[in-house]
Amino acid sequence: MIRCWRLDDSRQTLVLGSQNDHLAEVVYWGPRLSDSENLTTLYQAQVLDVTGGMLDQNPELSICPEATRTFPGQPGMSIRGADGSPLLPKFCFQEAKEEDNALTLTFVDKSLSLTYAASFTIDAFTHVIEAQASVQSEKPVHLHWLSAPVFPGPQFSDEMIDFAGRWCGEFQMNRTPWSAGMRYRENRTGRTGHEHFPGLIVPCRGATNASGHAYAFHYGWSGGHRMAAEELPDGRRQIQFGHATRVEMTAQKSFSTAKLYAMFSDDGINGCAVAFQRHLRDRVVDWPGGEMKRPVHYNCWEAVYFNHNLPELKDIADRAAKLGAERFVLDDGWFGNRDDDTQALSDWEVDPRKYPDGLKPLIDHVQSLGMGFGIWFEPEMINENSNIHRAHPEWALGGEDQILGRQQKALNMALPEVRDFLFERIGAILRDHEIEYIKWDHNRVLPMPDAAQTRGSYALIDRLRAAFPHVEVESCASGGGRIDFGILSRTHRVWLSDSNDALERLRMQHNAAIFLPMAVTGSHVGPRECHTSGRVFDIRYRAWVAAQRHMGFEMDPRELTEDEIQVLTDVTQWWKDNRDWTLRADILRLDSPDPAVIAEQQLAEGGGRFVVFAGKADTSAQIAPRPLRLTRLTPDATYRIELLNRADAPELSRGTPLLKSEALEISGAYLMNHGLTLPWSFPGTMWVIEGTRL
Incomplete structure (x- = not known):
C-alpha cells in the first residue's frame, strides 16, 4: 500500500x-x-x-x-x-x-x-x-x-x-x-x-x-x-x-x-x-510589546573598556546623543570589583567604587538626553576570582583543572539553583532601574557539549523575558558565536562580530544576510583605528557600512573631528529617516561583475523604492567600473536613480557619468540587464544609490 x-x-x-x-x-x-x-x-x-x-x-x-x-x-x-x-x-x-x-x-x-x-x-x-x-x-x-x-x-x-x-x-x-x-x-x-x-x-x-x-x-x-x-x-x-x-x-x-x-x-x-x-x-522573533523598535545605539565598550567613571560617561553620552544615538549601552565593568576580565563575573551587583550612588545618576542623565538605557551581562559565566565561585565552586561546569577561556569558566545552567540565583541577581538590577535593553554575552566555549546546558540557558532567558517583557535582549558571544533561530526566538538582536573593521563587516554582513534581516543585525561605527585589525578607514566608509544594518556607534566620540561629526550625524539622520521602510526591506545580494565590489540592494515591501550599497573591498583588476546589475525590479517601470553621496567622488574620478551630476530616470529592464555605471572609486569607499519607482 x-x-x-x-x-x-x-x-x-x-x-x-x-x-x-x-x-x-x-x-x-x-x-x-x-x-x-x-x-x-x-x-x-x-x-x-x-x-x-x-x-x-x-x-x-x-x-x-x-x-x-x-x-x-x-x-x-x-x-x-x-x-x-x-x-x-x-x-x-x-x-x-x-x-x-x-x-x-x-x-x-x-x-x-x-x-x-x-x-x-x-x-x-x-x-x-x-x-x-x-x-x-x-x-x-x-x-x-x-x-x-x-x-x-x-x-x-x-x-x-x-x-x-x-x-x-x-x-x-x-x-x-x-x-x-x-x-x-x-x-x-x-x-x-x-x-x-x-x-x-x-x-x-x-x-x-x-x-x-x-x-x-x-x-x-x-x-x-x-x-x-x-x-x-x-x-x-x-x-x-x-x-x-x-x-x-x-x-x-x-x-x-x-x-x-x-x-x-x-x-x-x-x-x-x-x-x-x-x-x-x-x-x-518575539518583539517586546509586538513592536520592532530599532533605536540608534551607542555602546561605550571601545571608549572606556573597564575604566568607568561617571563624569566621563556623562560627557560621552552627551556627545553620542548629539550624533543621533537613541540608546546608551553600558558595557562590561559596572559590577563587583570588575577592573579587568580576571575577576567578578557572576557578582552581579553594582560596583560602589565606580558608582557610589548606584546606576541611577547615569541612567537619569542618559534619559534626560532622550536616550534609553541598556546594560551588559554575561550570565552563564563565572570567574574563579569572584564571591560566587568562592561560595559555590560546585556551580562551575567542568573539572577543576579545565583550561579557562578569557579567564573564566561556565556556570552549570542545568542546575535549577544556578538559574534561580541568576534570575534573582539580574532581576534585581532590572527591577531597581529603568533598563530597556540587555547585551547578553557568552565569551567562551564550554568545557564539554551538553544539551542540558543549552536548555537551561533558554529557560533562564524565557523566565526573564516573562518577568520583564519590555526588555529587549541582544545575543552576543565574543561577537557572532551564538547566532541561530533558536536563540533568536527569545532575543531580538545579534552582535555579528566583535570586529568593527568596516571592510570585514562589509563582507560578513553580505554573507550573513542570507539568513539575517536588517532588523536583528547590529552594526556599529567603530573608532578611526580599528581595535581588532589596526586598520584605519575614513568615517564615510565606516558610517555607511553601519547604516546597512541596525546602526550604532562604538567608539570614543571625543576623537572625532568636526568633519567626522558632520558626516556621522548626516548618515545617522539618513538612517533614521529611512528605517521605517528599510527595516522591512528584503536584502538582495547583487551579482557583481567586479570581485572587488561587494554590493547589495535593499528593496522595500511592494518594490516602490530601494537603496543600493556598493562597497569597494579591494583594488579592481580593470581600470573603469563595470556596470552593476540590479534585481527584482519591474521591467517596464521607470525608476528615478540618484547617487546619494556623489560629493564623495575623489579627484581621480575625472569623467562625466550622468549619475555624478544629476538623477536619472531609467527603466527597470535597463537596470536589471545592463546595470548602473558607477563612478570610479578608491578601495575602502562606498557608493550609496537611492531608487524610486515613478
Missing part, C-alpha cells in the same frame, strides 16, 4: 510517500506542482532501477534512514537501551495528522516500545518549511544521534555552500563539490559557534545570487550541531541536521530535535535569503 501527502505554497511543493507502512520519504521537492498531480504515480515514478552489484531493491532514503533496512548511508537515529545495548528500530506507520499547511507523521516499533514522529509546516508568505523530529520510549534510553527529518539533496547540483569563521571573521562561505561520500561538519563547542554556523545552501547548476534554483537549510539550535551531506553509492543524496552527537548525557524517555528550517528558491540564493529574513523577522 502506498500513502502520500503534500504541502504547498505558491512557489514549491513538498511530497512525502510511504509504502508497506515504512517510514516516509521525500518523493518530490521543488517548483509548485499541479493540484491534480497523482501522488501515487509520483511515488512509483521516482523508484530507482536496479542493476548488477546492487541489492534487489533500493532501500528508502527516508526521513529517518534505518540501519535495519540495509540503508547504505548514515542512519537518522542512533539509540541504546539503558544498559547500553544498541537498539535498531524498524518503524511502521501509525497515523498521519493533516491540517492547513501542516503534516505530522507518526511511526512505531512495538517490539522496542519506540514512537517516532516527524512534523512539517509550510509558511505561505515566507516559503519556509519547518521540520522537527521526536522519539518517545516507554523506558529510559540513551540517545547518540537523532536527525531532524531528512531531506534529499538535489541531483542537479554540483556543489554545496556552508559557513565557517573565527573570532572577528564570522560568516565565511565554503564551497564544496558533491562527490561520493560525505561532507560532515560538527560543532562541539557547546554554543552555535563562530566556526560552524548551522546553515547550508545547495545551489543547482548555474544558480547565482539573483537567478536559478537553490535549496537552503538552517538548524535553529544554540548548543552545537551536526550536519551530514552525503552522496550514496547509488547517487542519491541526503542532508541531515541535528544536535551534536552524544550531548544527551542521561537516559530519558523523550527526545526531540530543534526545528530545521528549509526552503526551495526559484530565484537564486536571494530567494533563500528573503525567505529566511522574513521568517526570522516576522515569525521567529
Whole structure:
C-alpha cells in the first residue's frame, strides 16, 4: 500500500510517500506542482532501477534512514537501551495528522516500545518549511544521534555552500563539490559557534545570487550541531541536521530535535535569503510589546573598556546623543570589583567604587538626553576570582583543572539553583532601574557539549523575558558565536562580530544576510583605528557600512573631528529617516561583475523604492567600473536613480557619468540587464544609490 501527502505554497511543493507502512520519504521537492498531480504515480515514478552489484531493491532514503533496512548511508537515529545495548528500530506507520499547511507523521516499533514522529509546516508568505523530529520510549534510553527529518539533496547540483569563521571573521562561505561520500561538519563547542554556523545552501547548476534554483537549510539550535551531506553509492543524496552527537548525557524517555528550517528558491540564493529574513523577522522573533523598535545605539565598550567613571560617561553620552544615538549601552565593568576580565563575573551587583550612588545618576542623565538605557551581562559565566565561585565552586561546569577561556569558566545552567540565583541577581538590577535593553554575552566555549546546558540557558532567558517583557535582549558571544533561530526566538538582536573593521563587516554582513534581516543585525561605527585589525578607514566608509544594518556607534566620540561629526550625524539622520521602510526591506545580494565590489540592494515591501550599497573591498583588476546589475525590479517601470553621496567622488574620478551630476530616470529592464555605471572609486569607499519607482 502506498500513502502520500503534500504541502504547498505558491512557489514549491513538498511530497512525502510511504509504502508497506515504512517510514516516509521525500518523493518530490521543488517548483509548485499541479493540484491534480497523482501522488501515487509520483511515488512509483521516482523508484530507482536496479542493476548488477546492487541489492534487489533500493532501500528508502527516508526521513529517518534505518540501519535495519540495509540503508547504505548514515542512519537518522542512533539509540541504546539503558544498559547500553544498541537498539535498531524498524518503524511502521501509525497515523498521519493533516491540517492547513501542516503534516505530522507518526511511526512505531512495538517490539522496542519506540514512537517516532516527524512534523512539517509550510509558511505561505515566507516559503519556509519547518521540520522537527521526536522519539518517545516507554523506558529510559540513551540517545547518540537523532536527525531532524531528512531531506534529499538535489541531483542537479554540483556543489554545496556552508559557513565557517573565527573570532572577528564570522560568516565565511565554503564551497564544496558533491562527490561520493560525505561532507560532515560538527560543532562541539557547546554554543552555535563562530566556526560552524548551522546553515547550508545547495545551489543547482548555474544558480547565482539573483537567478536559478537553490535549496537552503538552517538548524535553529544554540548548543552545537551536526550536519551530514552525503552522496550514496547509488547517487542519491541526503542532508541531515541535528544536535551534536552524544550531548544527551542521561537516559530519558523523550527526545526531540530543534526545528530545521528549509526552503526551495526559484530565484537564486536571494530567494533563500528573503525567505529566511522574513521568517526570522516576522515569525521567529518575539518583539517586546509586538513592536520592532530599532533605536540608534551607542555602546561605550571601545571608549572606556573597564575604566568607568561617571563624569566621563556623562560627557560621552552627551556627545553620542548629539550624533543621533537613541540608546546608551553600558558595557562590561559596572559590577563587583570588575577592573579587568580576571575577576567578578557572576557578582552581579553594582560596583560602589565606580558608582557610589548606584546606576541611577547615569541612567537619569542618559534619559534626560532622550536616550534609553541598556546594560551588559554575561550570565552563564563565572570567574574563579569572584564571591560566587568562592561560595559555590560546585556551580562551575567542568573539572577543576579545565583550561579557562578569557579567564573564566561556565556556570552549570542545568542546575535549577544556578538559574534561580541568576534570575534573582539580574532581576534585581532590572527591577531597581529603568533598563530597556540587555547585551547578553557568552565569551567562551564550554568545557564539554551538553544539551542540558543549552536548555537551561533558554529557560533562564524565557523566565526573564516573562518577568520583564519590555526588555529587549541582544545575543552576543565574543561577537557572532551564538547566532541561530533558536536563540533568536527569545532575543531580538545579534552582535555579528566583535570586529568593527568596516571592510570585514562589509563582507560578513553580505554573507550573513542570507539568513539575517536588517532588523536583528547590529552594526556599529567603530573608532578611526580599528581595535581588532589596526586598520584605519575614513568615517564615510565606516558610517555607511553601519547604516546597512541596525546602526550604532562604538567608539570614543571625543576623537572625532568636526568633519567626522558632520558626516556621522548626516548618515545617522539618513538612517533614521529611512528605517521605517528599510527595516522591512528584503536584502538582495547583487551579482557583481567586479570581485572587488561587494554590493547589495535593499528593496522595500511592494518594490516602490530601494537603496543600493556598493562597497569597494579591494583594488579592481580593470581600470573603469563595470556596470552593476540590479534585481527584482519591474521591467517596464521607470525608476528615478540618484547617487546619494556623489560629493564623495575623489579627484581621480575625472569623467562625466550622468549619475555624478544629476538623477536619472531609467527603466527597470535597463537596470536589471545592463546595470548602473558607477563612478570610479578608491578601495575602502562606498557608493550609496537611492531608487524610486515613478
